[in-house]
Amino acid sequence: SHCWGYGEDDGPSSWHKGYPIAQGNRQSPINIVPSETVHDSSLSPLIVSYEHCTSIGISNNGCSVAVEYADTEQGPGIYRGPLSDAYRLKQFHFHWGHKDWHGSEHTVDGKTYTSELHLVHWNASKYQTFREAVAAPDGLAVLGVFLETGEEHQSLHKITDALSMVKFKGSNADLKDFNPKCLLPKSLNYWTYSGSLTTPPLHESVTWIVFEEPIEVSKKQMEKFRMLLFSEEEEDEKLMENNFRPPQPLKGRKVCASYN
Ligand SMILES: NS(=O)(=O)c1cccc(F)c1
Numbered sequence: 001s002h003c004w005g006y007g008e009d010d011g012p013s014s015w016h017k018g019y020p021i022a023q024g025n026r027q028s029p030i031n032i033v034p035s036e037t038v039h040d041s042s043l044s045p046l047i048v049s050y051e052h053c054t055s056i057g058i059s060n061n062g063c064s065v066a067v068e069y070a071d072t073e074q075g076p077g078i079y080r081g082p083l084s085d086a087y088r089l090k091q092f093h094f095h096w097g098h099k100d101w102h103g104s105e106h107t108v109d110g111k112t113y114t115s116e117l118h119l120v121h122w123n124a125s126k127y128q129t130f131r132e133a134v135a136a137p138d139g140l141a142v143l144g145v146f147l148e149t150g151e152e153h154q155s156l157h158k159i160t161d162a163l164s165m166v167k168f169k170g171s172n173a174d175l176k177d178f179n180p181k182c183l184l185p186k187s188l189n190y191w192t193y194s195g196s197l198t199t200p201p202l203h204e205s206v207t208w209i210v211f212e213e214p215i216e217v218s219k220k221q222m223e224k225f226r227m228l229l230f231s232e233e234e235e236d237e238k239l240m241e242n243n244f245r246p247p248q249p250l251k252g253r254k255v256c257a258s259y260n
């Protein structure tokens with residue numbers, strides 16, 4: 001089981017002890033400063049093709065709640081944009097705070113959002129398995145979507161309705177045919193930069209594609225995430241919240257902005 005977490009003693013500021021790459025040169029998340037991004041007009045629109053979406057289930061892995069996808073050839077995936085290869089959807093998960101004013105991992109001009117959705121894809125054109133890709137410099141592509149509180153999200157209820165079934169670490173439940181395309185914002189304008197996993201092992205293997213436009217979710221929907229637990233059944237209850245890593249040093253990286 002994990003020896004890292006988001007608490008006082010095992011949180012992000014101490015991850016470097018077990019994972020020295022935490023102080024590396026392409027760590028994530030970062031604070032995005034739109035006025036300092038490079039407007040790269042050669043960046044084509046990202047193609048998101050989630051038609052054949054065999055979601056397998058939803059699970060509480062002790063640091064977030066994730067919806068996994070079957071690993072099939074014709075599986076859902078993304079290509080073009082900043083990517084040179086086709087990347088296959090593996091899972092998506094969320095990060096959130098104790099209150100609505102914080103919870104996202106990336107920030108925009110220092111602004112934090114209520115939550116951040118990560119859709120994790122791996123380079124199935126170059127690697128045989130996710131496990132192999134997760135440590136390769138061009139192995140992963142993660143879509144970041146900001147969530148802010150407002151109107152209820154009409155499709156997110158399929159996820160939030162399932163959360164009560166995965167309250168405890170290690171629990172999982174069925175969640176069939178969930179197409180995550182409905183969780184993307186209207187505009188696919190994005191920022192992109194080279195970064196890392198935002199949790200241990202913090203591999204520097206991620207092409208980040210963060211959408212500018214947030215999606216809206218209701219306060220009630222957010223409250224359902226905050227009843228999840230970091231802890232296992234029979235353990236002392238520890239609410240799953242503040243499972244976000246703060247922004248890391250840019251170390252000279254450039255952030256590109258797309259046009260749609
Ligand atoms: N939070 S994240 O960078 O998307 C991430 C962390 C760990 C594993 C993974 F596949 C994705």
Ligand SMILES: [Zn+2]
Nearest residue numbers: 093095118198
């Ligand atoms: Zn994440």
